[in-house]
Amino acid sequence: MTEKKSPRLRNVDKIKPPYPLNKFPENFGFCVGREIVYLLATKGNSTLEGEEWEEIFATCIGAEWKPSNVGLDDVVLSECAWGAKTVKANVPSKQKNVRLISGRNSIDYSYGESSSNDTNPNHLGNLVLTIWNERVSAIRKLHKHVRTIVLIKSHNLEEVAIFEFDTIRHEPDLFYWEWNKNKNLEGFEITTKIHRFTWQRHGSQFTIVEEVPDDCLIIKIKTPAKFDKERVLKGIGFDETWVTVIKRNA
DSSP states (O other), rough: OOOOOOOOOOOTTTTTOOSSSTOOTTTTTHHHOOOHHHHHHHSSSOOOOOOHHHHHHHHHHHHEEOOOOOSSSEEEETTTTEEEEEEHHHHHHGOEEEEEEEEEEHHHHOOOOOOOSSSSSHHHHHHHHHHHHHHHHHHHHHOOOEEEEEEOOOOOEEEEEEEEEEEEOOGGGEEEHHHHHHEEEEEEETTTTEEEEOOOOOTOOEEEEEEEOOTTTTEEEOOOOOHHHHHHHTTTTTOGGGOOOOOOOO
């Protein structure tokens, strides 16, 4: 696979990020694995949701976890911010690309325009990208570096893959748009014809397709035994005085 190069950005050249892109700090992989083992042992199931991944990532790079409504700066360290995404795959280490849900881009709300299937797809696609670009520009005013950190997880969490990329604007004149058979809008690179975006008219969900780099971090995890509930309660000294039940008046 051809390595996808990140663009040089003039406004960030003078301020260095905490570490080079996709070159994670020492012991980062071990830390992530350790946190997932703890989660598996204490949670009782093999689910790992978005906010849990945000918190794990923040812990393992020594950053601040501050969930954001925009979703592009959930983790902050110095002049760098990350949005965090999770996706499922049968075998994360073999995944070549991922579809990242990037929020609602409502043309009706943002522009007051109709988004029917009779509308010119290129016009609508340009509006969808403009909404995305405005969000990215707003976050870049607050942080010199903005990245997306992706966790590809197997269904049982025995294998995960991790990679990151610069969160950038996507200039509309580099893409063309078509309606697919499901009446969703798809965006393609003009030069390569590669599918890069999907926008669902019903729900306004915007999805970006990202290639997985060949050097993504792969972590294998042994599933631990579950904590015994009674043993844990006994270990922390739990007794009946810890719980007070108050009956409301009928």
